[in-house]
Amino acid sequence: xxxxxxxxxxxxxxxxxxxxxxxxxxxxxxxxxxxxxxxxxxxxxxxxxxxxxxxxxxxxxx
Numbered sequence: 001x002x003x004x005x006x007x008x009x010x011x012x013x014x015x016x017x018x019x020x021x022x023x024x025x026x027x028x029x030x031x032x033x034x035x036x037x038x039x040x041x042x043x044x045x046x047x048x049x050x051x052x053x054x055x056x057x058x059x060x061x062x
Contacts, residue, residue, distance in 0.1 A: 008052040015045035 022038035 005056055008049055008056060011045045011049040011052065015049070018042035018045065030034040 018038045018041045022035050022042065025035045026039060
């Protein structure tokens with residue numbers, strides 16, 4: 001079960017990818033909705049990182 005502590009960092013990788021995607025779409029002049037979708041997905045991935053990290057730390061203290 002030690003692999004579960006590394007799973008949370010995958011969310012940071014996904015958020016970095018989607019932030020890069022949003023920047024790339026902005027540079028290409030895509031629509032604002034496409035850019036905002038990538039930013040929202042990146043924000044959700046960052047939120048999931050902190051959510052998983054909180055509960056991982058909570059159960060490690062038991």
